[in-house]
Amino acid sequence: MSTTARRRPADHGWFTSSRSNNGNQCVEVRFDGDIVQIRDSKFRRNPMNIGSEEPIITVDAEVWTAFLHCLLSSRRHPELVAHVAVDGSATLRHEDVLLRFTAGEWEAFVAGVRDDEFVCA
Numbered sequence: 001m002s003t004t005a006r007r008r009p010a011d012h013g014w015f016t017s018s019r020s021n022n023g024n025q026c027v028e029v030r031f032d033g034d035i036v037q038i039r040d041s042k043f044r045r046n047p048m049n050i051g052s053e054e055p056i057i058t059v060d061a062e063v064w065t066a067f068l069h070c071l072l073s074s075r076r077h078p079e080l081v082a083h084v085a086v087d088g089s090a091t092l093r094h095e096d097v098l099l100r101f102t103a104g105e106w107e108a109f110v111a112g113v114r115d116d117e118f119v120c121a
Helices: 061-072 103-114
Strands: 027-032 035-040 057-060 079-086 090-094 097-101
Touching: 027 103, 035 061, 035 097, 057 061, 057 090, 061 079, 061 103, 090 103, 097 103
Parallel strands: none
Antiparallel strands: 027 035, 035 057, 079 090, 090 097
16 A cells, blocks of 8 residues: 655654644654554653553554545544544544544644645555
8 A cells, every 4th residue: 555645754654744843742644554553742752651652543544544534524433533622632542542632733633634644545
């Protein structure tokens, strides 16, 4: 599976929305064959997390593509569930993995989704 993302992933494959200004608080995505992984860049900045297992959501490309369509049409995806709070912060859950994002992080991610930065083909 190849990506048509407009952004070029870094050497490690992880990338963020162009709207995130390459900050250290971002929704990070990586395409790996037919798999899409999502993580929170804040995790690695916290020294308390050293040695801890980083929470990473892993879904297949079909689930990811359907999730992006749901996100843009304000519908809920049954497997990859995004909940946006009144303050704009968001949680993203898949099975037993939960990621928490600030309003700014989520806003930058959604803007990138609108710009087709996270589309896989």
